[in-house]
Amino acid sequence: xxxxxxxxxxxxxxFGEKHVLTKVNMTVHEHEILSIIGPANGGKSTILxxxxxxxxxxxxxxxxxxxxxxxxxIYDERGNVNRLRKSVGIIFAIPVPLPMSIxxxxxxxxxxxGITNRExxxxxxxxxxxxxSLWDEVKSRLSMSALRLSGGQQQRLCxxxxxxxxPEIILFDEPCSGLDPISTSKVEKTMLDLQKQYTIVLVTNNxxxxxxxxxxxxxxxxxELVEIGSTKQLFKSPKxxxxxDYITGKFG
Numbered sequence: 001x002x003x004x005x006x007x008x009x010x011x012x013x014x015f016g017e018k019h020v021l022t023k024v025n026m027t028v029h030e031h032e033i034l035s036i037i038g039p040a041n042g043g044k045s046t047i048l049x050x051x052x053x054x055x056x057x058x059x060x061x062x063x064x065x066x067x068x069x070x071x072x073x074i075y076d077e078r079g080n081v082n083r084l085r086k087s088v089g090i091i092f093a094i095p096v097p098l099p100m101s102i103x104x105x106x107x108x109x110x111x112x113x114g115i116t117n118r119e120x121x122x123x124x125x126x127x128x129x130x131x132x133s134l135w136d137e138v139k140s141r142l143s144m145s146a147l148r149l150s151g152g153q154q155q156r157l158c159x160x161x162x163x164x165x166x167p168e169i170i171l172f173d174e175p176c177s178g179l180d181p182i183s184t185s186k187v188e189k190t191m192l193d194l195q196k197q198y199t200i201v202l203v204t205n206n207x208x209x210x211x212x213x214x215x216x217x218x219x220x221x222x223x224e225l226v227e228i229g230s231t232k233q234l235f236k237s238p239k240x241x242x243x244x245d246y247i248t249g250k251f252g
Contacts, residue, residue, distance in 0.1 A: 005030040005169065005199040006051065011065035013046055013055070013223075020046055021223045024065070033191060033200040035214035035231065037207055038246065042220040044203045048171040051201065052088050053081055069169070086113075089162035093174035095154035097146035097161075102138055105146045105157060109165040124164050131197075132160035133190045152183025156190060170194065172202045176209065188213050207247055211235050219243045 006028035013021040021043045028034045036044045046055075053074060055061040067074050074084055098105050106125040107115075115121060125142065129135035134156040138149070146157055155175055162170065172191070176184040191200055191213055204210050210217050211231060218228040219240075227234060227243045238244045245251055 002029040002032075004028070005069065006201075007066070007068040007071075008047075008050075009066040009068075011050065011063070011067060013043070013050060013064070014062040015058070016060045019223060021050075024225045026218060026225055026228055028199060028201060029216070030199050031195055031197075032215040033195055033202060033213055035202045035204055035210035035217045036220060037204060037210050037217060038220035038226075039251065040205075041222075043223040044220050045173050047220075048090060048173050048201065048203055051169070051171060052090050053084055054090075056081065086165050087167050088169045088171065089165070089167040090171040090173065091155070091159050091162060091175050093177045095151065095158045097149070097154050097157055099147060100145070101143050102146050102149070102157065103142040105161050106164055109161065113165065125160075128160040128163040129157075131163055131190075131194060132156040133186055133193070134160055150183070152179050152186060155179065155183070155187060159187075159190065167198065169199045169201070172200065172204075174203060174205065176204070176206065184209070207235075219246060221246070 004027045008024055008026050011021055011024040012019065036047060038044055049055050050063060050067060055063060063075060069088070073079070098108060103125055106128060107121040110121060110124055126135060129138065134153060137153060146154065149157060176187050179187065188209065191202065194200065202210070202214060214231045216229060217231045217234045219226045219234065221242055227238060227240045234243065235247060238247065
């Protein structure tokens with residue numbers, strides 16, 4: 001039986017007077033890749049920011065409803081936001097490596113959490129670079145500036161950096177939007193490999209990518225969750241005409 005890792009109930013999100021997500025109810029199973037698709041301004045990225053509580057610092061944002069991870073409401077006043085963000089990593093569309101060496105990028109998070117032994121930091125760096133399918137490409141130049149890596153390598157470095165603090169959930173917000181097909185393929189392979197250990201939520205405008213990598217898929221339109229189901233079912237026989245029209249390119 002599939003275990004629910006994330007449960008969202010009656011979620012509403014406002015930015016000022018603008019209602020950007022309306023009564024969203026959905027679950028994400030443990031160790032699945034759930035893709036979220038839909039046209040721009042449909043609320044896809046907002047879902048990720050809700051899960052990571054990134055909207056806390058936006059005075060215009062209001063979050064209503066219940067969002068649980070492992071059965072615990074992450075918006076409970078007693079919740080620890082720093083602990084949440086350690087367990088829920090997020091990878092953005094544009095990779096932002098720190099302006100330091102590859103190794104220092106990977107040791108930054110562990111050092112913040114009290115790990116200072118260099119050998120242990122090297123072990124963590126290698127483990128996470130291997131998980132992000134980057135180790136073989138950079139193992140001989142860990143002291144090189146991360147800014148000298150290619151775009152695809154920088155994206156995988158940012159993923160490896162997120163893994164160093166041992167999250168349980170990884171959120172991807174258009175991680176391949178600026179990458180060439182070869183780099184995109186490497187990131188997708190990495191996501192499929194990581195699925196064995198992590199729960200993954202992927203926001204993508206590339207419906208073919210969603211079809212390639214996800215177990216289930218959710219279609220959002222104008223802040224509404226129109227349909228969610230297995231990727232195969234949603235792409236082959238969507239229940240809602242709007243889903244079919246989007247997937248077949250009639251709009252969006």
